[in-house]
Amino acid sequence: MSQPSKRARCQSAPRDVVDLRSDTVTRPCFAMGEAMANAVVGDDGFGDDPTLAELERRIAEMVGKDTAMFVPSGTMSNQMAIRLQTQPGDLVLCHLKSHIMCHEYGGAAANSGVTLSGFDCEDPMPEMATVEKALALADNGRDSPLGLVCLENTHNDCGGVALDQQRVLQLADLLQAHNVPMHLDGARLFNAAVATGLSPAELAEPFATVNICLSKGLGAPVGSLLCMPQHFRQRARRIRRYLGGMMRQTGVLAAAALHALDAHLPDLVEDHRRAHWLAERLQTCPHVTVIPPQSNLVWFRLEPGHWLLESQKADQFVANLQEQGVWITGDGQLFRAVTHRDISDEQIDTAWHQLRAHLVRD
Numbered sequence: 001m002s003q004p005s006k007r008a009r010c011q012s013a014p015r016d017v018v019d020l021r022s023d024t025v026t027r028p029c030f031a032m033g034e035a036m037a038n039a040v041v042g043d044d045g046f047g048d049d050p051t052l053a054e055l056e057r058r059i060a061e062m063v064g065k066d067t068a069m070f071v072p073s074g075t076m077s078n079q080m081a082i083r084l085q086t087q088p089g090d091l092v093l094c095h096l097k098s099h100i101m102c103h104e105y106g107g108a109a110a111n112s113g114v115t116l117s118g119f120d121c122e123d124p125m126p127e128m129a130t131v132e133k134a135l136a137l138a139d140n141g142r143d144s145p146l147g148l149v150c151l152e153n154t155h156n157d158c159g160g161v162a163l164d165q166q167r168v169l170q171l172a173d174l175l176q177a178h179n180v181p182m183h184l185d186g187a188r189l190f191n192a193a194v195a196t197g198l199s200p201a202e203l204a205e206p207f208a209t210v211n212i213c214l215s216k217g218l219g220a221p222v223g224s225l226l227c228m229p230q231h232f233r234q235r236a237r238r239i240r241r242y243l244g245g246m247m248r249q250t251g252v253l254a255a256a257a258l259h260a261l262d263a264h265l266p267d268l269v270e271d272h273r274r275a276h277w278l279a280e281r282l283q284t285c286p287h288v289t290v291i292p293p294q295s296n297l298v299w300f301r302l303e304p305g306h307w308l309l310e311s312q313k314a315d316q317f318v319a320n321l322q323e324q325g326v327w328i329t330g331d332g333q334l335f336r337a338v339t340h341r342d343i344s345d346e347q348i349d350t351a352w353h354q355l356r357a358h359l360v361r362d
């Protein structure tokens with residue numbers, strides 16, 4: 001009887017599908033499954049899961065913070081960071097197209113009683129003038145106190161770009177003078193490290209707290225970590241508990257993450273290479289603008305004159321492509337294709353040929 005392929009231990013999408021919807025769609029490989037099965041575990045409610053302790057120690061060290069706390073999702077990690085560093089009624093400044101602003105379902109208001117104020121620009125950093133204005137209004141008592149500034153690196157909706165570290169440092173200096181901390185949504189911090197050549201700790205240094213996700217490019221099935229100073233840890237445990245994020249034998253998940261750190265981290269550079277490869281080809285399509293990718297996210301836009309827009313067929317583009325086995329996301333004009341560790345050179349080539357067939361009218 002034939003043995004199942006070791007790579008194909010966990011399956012979701014049909015085998016012939018090229019799933020570029022997100023880097024969250026990866027499935028644990030055989031070796032990761034083995035690591036999970038063999039994990040030495042304990043009850044994290046009592047703080048005695050050794051595999052989890054090892055993961056938290058390693059991530060804290062990599063990100064250059066005193067401590068790191070495992071939570072089920074990046075959303076919870078961001079929400080805990082906001083809860084830890086603000087008072088109800090505070091203003092929290094973040095990008096209008098950030099995950100915290102757009103995809104956390106009003107969590108900051110619901111969990112922390114804060115108002116999110118979004119800065120709007122094509123680039124992922126706020127103008128200094130915008131921050132100076134928020135600080136001046138707060139200092140004059142004409143607006144709520146500015147409790148926290150949140151940035152995202154890499155910035156998903158701005159094209160997966162990495163932040164300009166010089167500008168981050170400048171902003172940190174300004175905020176420090178007003179005692180306003182910064183939180184980094186570093187769901188893809190390791191991608192940012194690959195894109196910039198800076199270490200995760202260097203990128204994280206100006207921030208008081210940092211979220212990192214294991215279930216994106218690293219290819220672990222579940223989990224994020226909130227990296228923070230030691231004095232936050234006790235309150236963070238309490239907040240995690242009342243948000244329902246304290247788990248028990250978490251070492252099973254931590255083992256998957258440790259495997260990912262050892263075996264998957266070096267492959268991020270390959271995801272970036274494939275994204276660049278695809279972007280270069282998409283750029284050759286008439287009336288298509290590609291945001292030059294810096295990481296594993298390829299964003300492209302149909303411009304006026306594109307035949308799909310002219311013929312009112314752009315809304316069906318994603319569905320039609322999906323029928324041909326290539327899955328991306330998009331809203332009829334702006335689209336995203338994401339490379340990840342379950343995508344090979346051959347698959348990205350297949351995706352390009354299908355994309356071209358839909359985008360270019362010969």
Ligand SMILES: Cc1ncc(COP(=O)(O)O)c(C=O)c1O
Nearest residue numbers: 073074075076099152156185187
């Ligand atoms: C930039 C960013 N931050 C945070 C998150 C939240 O992660 P999770 O889905 O684990 O809640 C995501 C998820 O895609 C993300 O892209």
